[in-house]
Amino acid sequence: MSYQVQIKRLPGNEDIELPRKMSELASGFDLYAAVEEDVPLEPGQRGLIPAGFALAMPAGLEAQIRPRSGLALKAGITCLNSPGTIDADYRGEIKVLLINLGQEAFVIKRNERIAQMVFQAVPSVELEQVDELSDTVRGSGGFGHTGRN
Template sequence: MRPSPDLGGISLSERIEVFIKRLPGNEDIALPQKMSELASGFDLYAAVSEPLDLGPGERALIPTGFALAMPAGLEAQIRPRSGLAFKHGITSLNTPGTIDADYRGEVKVLLINHGKETFTINRNERIAQMVFQTVPLITLTEVSELDETERGAGGFGHTGTK
């Protein structure tokens, strides 16, 4: 078993190693891959055992057939594929979905059909994309007062009229 990779202060211009494990029974499923040289996302493939019909308004948790080990300071974000969203109304329900660095289970994608027709998800079909992001180390400090800003407590729709 390989140890979890450690970000250890490496620069963002250096390659960050993320370990990927294909889960048993998914040898035929493509591992995540970029579809162009400068793509930021890795396409994810459905590891459904049989075609899955997703009716209008329905949602389903779709397996991908792999698990990850990422270094501390990194997260994987699961995002929709723009083509599926535009052509069929298929999108990720919790966008972006977050895969934390300490999660070792199967990566799954929560899809919803916002379209008007049933959409069939087939084995080894591209269903989403995964983008890696760095996560800063944050310390929350409780205080009794916050500094004032021009916006103040103005919330939803406060900064514009449209």
């Protein structure tokens, strides 16, 4: 299934790359930092980084903001609320909540790739309140009850 998603570059960000896939079969669109000046992130520090654009998605679609694996591996930079969810009715600027889990300061520069955006279909779900739930073999076991951890 194919969806039409509108994208609007925000004023002052004409030099910022719009989201794009870096390979033919990539599932995520890379996002670029639309910071006005360099943003240093010290170890343990977080920052909300603008991406310079807004979206209009149809109902039944969401965008998820996820870390870039290379940035996480090389510098310890990841998304704090991963995946971050962008709802279909949100029209504001897309921003990425980054955190430095590395051991050294990291500087986010304008137009640097900072995260990726993956689109997902959202099923229509209705919650039904009941007095009892059906039984399963697992039951209420959770948090590692089936294994070592």
